[in-house]
Amino acid sequence: MSSLPPLPPHAASHDAIVVGGSSGAIDALIQLLPALPPTLCAAVLIVLHLPRDRRSLLADIFRQRCALPVQEAQDKEAITPGTVYFAPPDYHLLVDQGPHIALSIDKPVHYSRPSIDVLFESAADQYGERLVGILLSGANEDGAHGLQAIRAAGGLTMVQDPASASMPAMPLAALARDAGHHVLTPAAMADWLAQWPERQTPGVSA
Amino acid sequence: MFQPKKARTADIEQRLLIDAIYHRYHYDFRGYAQASLKRRLGSAMLHFGCKTLSQLQDRVLHDPVVFPALLQYLTVQVSEMFRDPSYYQSLRAEVVPLLRTYPSLKVWVAGCSAGEEVYSLAILLKEEGLLDRTLIYATDINHQALRAAESGVFDVDRIASFTENHARSGARSSLSDYYTARYGRVVFDKSLRDHMVFSDHSLATDSVFAEMHLVSCRNVLIYFERDLQNRALGLFRDSLCHRGFLGLGSKESLRFSGHADAFDDFVPEDRIYRKKAGL
Numbered sequence: 116m117s118s119l120p121p122l123p124p125h126a127a128s129h130d131a132i133v134v135g136g137s138s139g140a141i142d143a144l145i146q147l148l149p150a151l152p153p154t155l156c157a158a159v160l161i162v163l164h165l166p167r168d169r170r171s172l173l174a175d176i177f178r179q180r181c182a183l184p185v186q187e188a189q190d191k192e193a194i195t196p197g198t199v200y201f202a203p204p205d206y207h208l209l210v211d212q213g214p215h216i217a218l219s220i221d222k223p224v225h226y227s228r229p230s231i232d233v234l235f236e237s238a239a240d241q242y243g244e245r246l247v248g249i250l251l252s253g254a255n256e257d258g259a260h261g262l263q264a265i266r267a268a269g270g271l272t273m274v275q276d277p278a279s280a281s282m283p284a285m286p287l288a289a290l291a292r293d294a295g296h297h298v299l300t301p302a303a304m305a306d307w308l309a310q311w312p313e314r315q316t317p318g319v320s321a
Numbered sequence: 322m323f324q325p326k327k328a329r330t331a332d333i334e335q336r337l338l339i340d341a342i343y344h345r346y347h348y349d350f351r352g353y354a355q356a357s358l359k360r361r362l363g364s365a366m367l368h369f370g371c372k373t374l375s376q377l378q379d380r381v382l383h384d385p386v387v388f389p390a391l392l393q394y395l396t397v398q399v400s401e402m403f404r405d406p407s408y409y410q411s412l413r414a415e416v417v418p419l420l421r422t423y424p425s426l427k428v429w430v431a432g433c434s435a436g437e438e439v440y441s442l443a444i445l446l447k448e449e450g451l452l453d454r455t456l457i458y459a460t461d462i463n464h465q466a467l468r469a470a471e472s473g474v475f476d477v478d479r480i481a482s483f484t485e486n487h488a489r490s491g492a493r494s495s496l497s498d499y500y501t502a503r504y505g506r507v508v509f510d511k512s513l514r515d516h517m518v519f520s521d522h523s524l525a526t527d528s529v530f531a532e533m534h535l536v537s538c539r540n541v542l543i544y545f546e547r548d549l550q551n552r553a554l555g556l557f558r559d560s561l562c563h564r565g566f567l568g569l570g571s572k573e574s575l576r577f578s579g580h581a582d583a584f585d586d587f588v589p590e591d592r593i594y595r596k597k598a599g600l
Binding site for chain 2 (some may be wrong): 190218237240
């Protein structure tokens with residue numbers, strides 16, 4: 116892609132990474148999640164659109180491929196840096212004050228529960244500019260509004276290069292709403308994530 | 322390190338609105354999880370054409386028709402009959418045999434919303450031959466949802482998923498045995514409703530009202546902060562009979578609550594607990 120804004124250098128000032136995707140996104144996650152360094156000091160929260168009526172195997176699948184602990188998000192659980200959380204099927208995943216996990220069975224958004232917008236907007240609200248949002252392959256418009264909310268709050272946003280996505284509609288919807296997101300292939304995202312620095316001593320002010 | 326930001330205007334407004342609702346209408350949302358509440362209030366602001374929560378607060382305090390409409394945004398959950406069929410399978414297989422030993426039964430569906438779970442339990446109990454000796458108390462803070470639940474009327478386009486869930490719950494009959502369809506709606510049989518009592522009850526402000534054999538409260542506690550969860554679980558503990566049963570939603574657990582010691586795991590994978598002896 117041409118005329119992309121340059122990615123900022125790795126900022127240890129990010130507390131969380133939120134990731135959303137639908138069909139085709141697992142292929143991208145297989146590149147992204149194993150790239151996360153074991154010293155990652157941000158929490159990772161993921162919404163994938165999944166069949167609602169069966170147990171999700173995502174946490175089990177990625178646990179074996181990741182240096183970080185991977186689990187299905189549990190309601191009221193404190194969000195721990197260096198942990199990967201997947202939204203459970205048929206529940207929205209939100210970030211609440213704490214920050215901690217909040218689940219809900221409010222109505223679907225874009226026919227989706229969990230919805231990417233719901234995670235992204237609530238995370239933007241709690242983390243503000245200390246958040247990275249990543250939107251992957253998918254066939255609907257979920258996530259476009261949420262990614263815009265992250266950018267409006269000062270966070271860093273990335274969209275999977277539509278040419279690299281098996282379902283480009285979701286990245287394209289996000290870019291149609293806000294052309295300012297960084298556009299990257301999953302491989303480029305993985306390279307960026309792999310170089311995430313270790314956390315500075317807590318409490319040191321910037 | 323995550324550092325809480327200074328109180329932001331929208332957070333201040335949300336707290337003030339929730340306080341105003343409590344003082345003016347005695348509906349207590351102060352212990353509710355903030356993130357979900359904020360989303361719902363966002364939808365309500367769009368509906369009422371308010372740019373800020375302060376504007377909405379002005380309308381709520383001064384226009385008596387606004388609050389009942391706002392309450393629909395704050396409370397209605399989206400459930401379906403026999404949601405999580407394995408929960409109902411476990412009730413049938415593990416709990417019903419013990420319920421059979423009682424001459425009469427009381428069941429409490431707390432936070433029943435529009436009644437999907439109430440009808441599911443009534444049908445299950447009927448299939449198991451227990452409904453005739455059972456009274457189901459169905460409570461919620463939302464009067465309009467209670468009226469809808471009491472009517473037993475649901476949109477016909479929801480019936481396909483209800484039927485599929487019912488079949489997967491270990492059904493001993495056809496769901497269509499229990500309703501009549503007309504004009505795009507279905508109405509469930511009065512023979513089910515005859516065993517239900519619908520009542521206003523707040524888990525935030527009200528107390529225990531009867532002794533129960535089974536309390537089912539699913540996907541309600543996720544909307545509460547920890548203190549309010551503990552209050553609600555305390556009510557359930559106090560209202561359950563000796564060795565009574567408590568069913569929670571599949572993502573809700575007693576593990577982090579102040580009442581974990583009062584219950585034994587009964588069917589852990591379906592979040593069915595049993596009150597300990599001697600309490």
